[in-house]
Amino acid sequence: MAVKVLIVEDNPVARSFLCRVVRESFSDGMEITEAGDLEGARQQLARADAEAGSPGFKLILIDLELPDGNGMEFLGELANRPAVKIVTTLYSDDDHLFPALQRGADGYLLKEDRFEVLVEELQRIVRGQPPLSPAIARRLLSHFRPGSSGDSGPMGLNSGFGTLTSSATPSGRGVTLDPLPEWERLTPRENEVLTYLSKGFTIKEIANLMGIKWFTVNDHIKSIYKKLNVSSRAEAAVLASKQGLV
Structure with a gap:
């Protein structure tokens, strides 16, 4: 059964962009409903609930x-x-971020982020982690857990998506700028994948460029994230550049 998604966004261009992000983020079928205002969103909620006999939308x-x-x-x-x-907005300031979290937001994404970054962050819900734009995650960590490099950040998330799967890269931990031990150095193949990631290529594009399967690229990315102790391609690219790995 398709997972029902509701996107509440008044800008048609932004709404279309978010639909693409959602479809790219998950391998399971997604049934996306759009609403351009609050009244339309409330009507869609009531309709979906009536059809399902219970809360119909799994992701909003x-x-x-x-x-x-x-x-x-x-x-x-x-x-x-x-x-x-999940809040999707252009506002990254505390006056919007913290009230949204206090009112029950499970994640906070910035629409100005690149398509690939938003996909990666949205995929976090499959792993039971809060989908947060990198800038928002850093703000939260510095606010609640200064100096921390823990796995999950200040809030937990139980997605309730059941068997929903994605081609997501794995969770990592906070970025560390300490020199990497020799045994954690990336392999030549991993360096090649990281180079493409840093340039903004998608997993499928990297697979085509390297002549390998997408799931092999995914395995390389898992290894890269683990070795570099990061959780997004943006963090990996920054750390790799500072460490001289690429």
């Missing part, structure tokens, strides 16, 4: 600025729903 993406209200208000209305609720 919410913009904070809408024509007939704001996403903060909508987050409050969704508080008791089991869906994964």
Whole structure:
């Protein structure tokens, strides 16, 4: 059965972009419903609930600025729903971030991030981690856990997606700038994959360029993330550059 997704976004271009991000993020079938304002979102919620006989949407993406209200208000209305609720916005300041989390947001993504970054961060829900844009994750870590390099950040997430799967790269830990031990150095093949990742190529594009299967690329990325102790391609690229690995 397809996983039902609701995208609440008033800008048609941004809405289309987010639909692409969702479809790219998960390998399971996704049934995406769009709403351009709060009233439309409420109507779609009621319709999906009636059809399913229970809360119908498993994933809800919410913009904070809408024509007939704001996403903060909508987050409050969704508080008791089991869906994964993710804010998608241009605002990265504390005045928007922390109230959204306090009102029940399970994740916070910046629409200005690159397509590949958003896909990687959205895929975190499959691994039970909060989907956070890199800048937001750093802000939270510095605010709640200064100096920490823990695995999960300040909030947990139980996605409730059941068997939903993705081609996601694995979870890593916080970036460390300490020199890497010799045994953790990347292999030539991993260096090649990391170089392509740093240039913004997708997993499928890297597979085509290297003449290998996408799941082999995925395995290389898992190894890269583990060795570099990171959780996103942006972090991996920065650390690799500083360490002179690429």
